[in-house]
Amino acid sequence: MSEPRIRRAEIAIEQRHVDRVYSRLAELRSQAEAMRAKGYEIGHGAQREAVFEQASMLFERDMMVFHANQTLQTLDAEYEGLVFGRLDQTSGEKIYVGRLGIRDAEFDNLVTDWRAPAAAAFYQATAEEPMDVVRRRVIRCSGQNVLDVDDDVLIADAVPDHMSVVGEGALMAALGRSRGEKMRDIVATIQREQDEVIRAPWRGVTEITGGPGTGKTAVALHRAAYLLYRHRRQLGGAGVFVVGPSGVFTNYISRVLPSMGETNVELRALGEVLDGIVATRQDPAKLAAVKGSLRMRKVLTRAMRDTPPDVPDEIRIVYRGEVLKLRGKELEKVRRKVHSHGGPPNRSRVRAAEALLEALADKAEENARTDGRTVDRAELITELGERIDFHRFLVVWWPVLYPGEILRWLADPARLARAGKGVLNRDEVALVAASFADRVRDWSVADVALLDELRVLTGPPPKRRRKPQQIELDAAPPARGVESHGPHRPEHYDEYSHIVVDESQDLSPMQWRMIGRRGKYASWTVVGDPVQSSWPEPDEAAQARDQAFGPRTPRRRYTLRTNYRNSKEIFDLAARVVAGHAEDGDLPEAVRTTGLEPEIRMTDTASLEGSVHSAAKELLDAVEGTVGVICAMDRVPEVSGWLTGHSDERLKVVGSLDSKGLEYDGVVLVEPTELITESTTGRRVLYVALTRATQQLTVVASGREWL
Ligand SMILES: Nc1ncnc2c1ncn2[C@@H]1O[C@H](COP(=O)(O)OP(=O)(O)OP(=O)(O)O)[C@@H](O)[C@H]1O
Numbered sequence: 001m002s003e004p005r006i007r008r009a010e011i012a013i014e015q016r017h018v019d020r021v022y023s024r025l026a027e028l029r030s031q032a033e034a035m036r037a038k039g040y041e042i043g044h045g046a047q048r049e050a051v052f053e054q055a056s057m058l059f060e061r062d063m064m065v066f067h068a069n070q071t072l073q074t075l076d077a078e079y080e081g082l083v084f085g086r087l088d089q090t091s092g093e094k095i096y097v098g099r100l101g102i103r104d105a106e107f108d109n110l111v112t113d114w115r116a117p118a119a120a121a122f123y124q125a126t127a128e129e130p131m132d133v134v135r136r137r138v139i140r141c142s143g144q145n146v147l148d149v150d151d152d153v154l155i156a157d158a159v160p161d162h163m164s165v166v167g168e169g170a171l172m173a174a175l176g177r178s179r180g181e182k183m184r185d186i187v188a189t190i191q192r193e194q195d196e197v198i199r200a201p202w203r204g205v206t207e208i209t210g211g212p213g214t215g216k217t218a219v220a221l222h223r224a225a226y227l228l229y230r231h232r233r234q235l236g237g238a239g240v241f242v243v244g245p246s247g248v249f250t251n252y253i254s255r256v257l258p259s260m261g262e263t264n265v266e267l268r269a270l271g272e273v274l275d276g277i278v279a280t281r282q283d284p285a286k287l288a289a290v291k292g293s294l295r296m297r298k299v300l301t302r303a304m305r306d307t308p309p310d311v312p313d314e315i316r317i318v319y320r321g322e323v324l325k326l327r328g329k330e331l332e333k334v335r336r337k338v339h340s341h342g343g344p345p346n347r348s349r350v351r352a353a354e355a356l357l358e359a360l361a362d363k364a365e366e367n368a369r370t371d372g373r374t375v376d377r378a379e380l381i382t383e384l385g386e387r388i389d390f391h392r393f394l395v396v397w398w399p400v401l402y403p404g405e406i407l408r409w410l411a412d413p414a415r416l417a418r419a420g421k422g423v424l425n426r427d428e429v430a431l432v433a434a435s436f437a438d439r440v441r442d443w444s445v446a447d448v449a450l451l452d453e454l455r456v457l458t459g460p461p462p463k464r465r466r467k468p469q470q471i472e473l474d475a476a477p478p479a480r481g482v483e484s485h486g487p488h489r490p491e492h493y494d495e496y497s498h499i500v501v502d503e504s505q506d507l508s509p510m511q512w513r514m515i516g517r518r519g520k521y522a523s524w525t526v527v528g529d530p531v532q533s534s535w536p537e538p539d540e541a542a543q544a545r546d547q548a549f550g551p552r553t554p555r556r557r558y559t560l561r562t563n564y565r566n567s568k569e570i571f572d573l574a575a576r577v578v579a580g581h582a583e584d585g586d587l588p589e590a591v592r593t594t595g596l597e598p599e600i601r602m603t604d605t606a607s608l609e610g611s612v613h614s615a616a617k618e619l620l621d622a623v624e625g626t627v628g629v630i631c632a633m634d635r636v637p638e639v640s641g642w643l644t645g646h647s648d649e650r651l652k653v654v655g656s657l658d659s660k661g662l663e664y665d666g667v668v669l670v671e672p673t674e675l676i677t678e679s680t681t682g683r684r685v686l687y688v689a690l691t692r693a694t695q696q697l698t699v700v701a702s703g704r705e706w707l
Pocket residue numbers: 171174175184185186189190191194210211212213214215216217218219529564565660661662663691
């Protein structure tokens with residue numbers, strides 16, 4: 001038989017199995033639907049029963065509906081590409097590998113979950129170590145239709161006469177396909193070195209390093225799915241937290257875990273870690289470096305303890321016909337004394353009241369001494385402590401402190417200089433104060449870590465009294481865990497069982513502290529590439545990172561070395577640009593060639609707009625998937641304006657720092673020299689930008705310095 005006929009015959013064989021799987025899936029679906037309907041029936045019946053019985057029936061109803069919903073949700077999430085692999089073993093046995101395990105009515109395996117130990121050989125077997133696998137087959141489907149198959153023979157001598165072998169490499173085919181707006185999962189083509197990291201033990205700290213495009217993000221997300229499958233009891237309840245650099249990035253990766261049926265994972269950008277705030281604005285690099293440094297702890301502590309603006313600077317209170325007064329300096333001394341105990345100010349009002357009363361008693365004693373009188377100190381303290389005018393003064397003099405308010409105070413350079421004495425230099429004070437001066441601006445990403453630090457330093461504000469909540473007995477409570485927008489957790493939740501940090505090389509020390517607070521009991525997976533780091537103080541960040549991990553052991557480290565994203569032609573240019581800023585061993589090896597060299601288009605400033613416009617148009621015509629136009633952060637609004645004429649949804653304009661972790665089929669890189677000069681680690685930022693393209697890259701530049 002000719003190769004195309006063999007291929008068609010093999011596709012037909014797999015189609016028969018895939019048909020069996022989907023018809024079994026339809027059966028399971030209708031069983032789950034029937035269970036849900038039965039659950040609701042119990043609920044309806046319950047409305048007519050006594051309250052006690054009602055409660056237990058409601059519980060049963062909720063459990064049934066919850067399980068049925070969960071099954072339906074999983075079945076629907078895994079519907080696309082449900083079966084993707086097949087192993088033929090030396091024993092003659094065959095195993096189908098897929099997104100979830102499915103058995104037929106006789107409990108025989110139709111599909112084995114990719115995370116199950118029985119499926120490990122699909123990823124780990126090689127010709128050197130075949131693990132009893134004769135042929136490994138990747139099956140590519142669209143919906144329920146098998147489109148293609150690709151085989152690897154691992155034990156050539158063991159191939160029986162009737163066994164056909166087709167195709168040449170599912171990986172290369174997958175890498176060559178066009179990219180969409182959202183990242184795809186890679187379950188069908190995970191490579192051995194990646195699989196080892198995905199299946200590494202869950203305890204302790206697992207570090208994944210590697211150059212751009214080596215699949216670090218993909219591996220970390222698949223690891224989260226794997227850990228939840230294998231260790232659901234230990235990790236599922238408290239939950240997994242995934243932190244990425246920006247909202248654009250978390251949106252980009254948001255499809256991967258749900259496509260593997262995982263909804264019990266919270267995905268947040270660094271600007272969204274603190275509940276109630278969504279920050280997307282990036283401070284200029286120099287400012288972000290000051291705000292992110294550990295020195296800010298001292299600055300914030302002092303700022304919080306300083307006298308708040310607008311508090312009264314005198315107390316006058318009449319006690320038994322005599323006016324007792326404490327003025328500015330005396331009041332400041334009392335404030336200092338209260339803070340010297342170190343407790344959070346929002347928990348220290350009672351202590352503040354006591355200290356004020358003591359100071360007033362001292363004052364009364366001082367006055368009395370000059371007149372030769374005596375004062376009953378205890379009586380004075382009790383009497384004044386019950387007075388309404390004393391309490392009115394106390395609440396304004398020792399106000400509840402809110403983190404945002406304290407940061408806004410620091411717009412006053414004199415106040416910031418006091419808080420930053422010996423810690424920040426004059427330029428830094430001016431820079432930081434100016435950034436808080438603009439009240440209309442929302443918080444920046446770097447501010448979020450400062451707000452979180454202050455949240456802990458100030459302590460929780462006293463709770464407002466609320467009306468008791470009405471409990472509606474006949475309203476069906478939503479079953480926990482089945483909402484479409486992920487799990488509900490209490491505010492400022494810090495009990496995650498596993499934390500995944502992506503692009504960790506860019507976390508500032510203050511950001512490490514913020515994430516560390518949420519991982520007090522967690523094991524960690526930390527992903528990064530030191531060569532892509534835009535953080536200027538790596539040692540300080542490493543120290544803060546170690547503190548975040550705490551005593552967690554063991555620590556294991558994996559390095560991924562193959563760049564799956566960029567063509568060799570594109571990566572060679574990126575490697576040239578970063579040469580001298582990275583050790584050779586830190587750069588990955590790109591394995592795919594396209595024959596398309598990146599294009600460097602020289603232009604002058606006046607023609608820049610036209611050149612960018614036409615380069616973007618050409619790439620949109622040339623590639624099937626997305627096109628990213630990457631420029632310096634400051635230029636984003638301008639470049640977006642240039643391209644408003646392009647109505648193609650595949651086109652995106654993105655600032656250099658926001659391009660971290662993303663990828664496009666075609667990239668237009670605007671004025672590379674500006675990326676180098678916009679920060680102290682600019683050459684690395686340029687390296688990141690140059691490694692975003694999977695197929696074609698056009699650099700539009702008015703100079704050659706960057707080369
Ligand atoms: N085994 C694989 N099979 C198919 N595609 C893969 C595989 N490994 C990685 N890829 C693809 O390579 C690209 C790069 O992966 P990913 O974004 O995870 O890399 P990264 O190391 O996080 O890169 P960066 O550091 O540049 O952000 C993605 O499109 C990913 O789907």
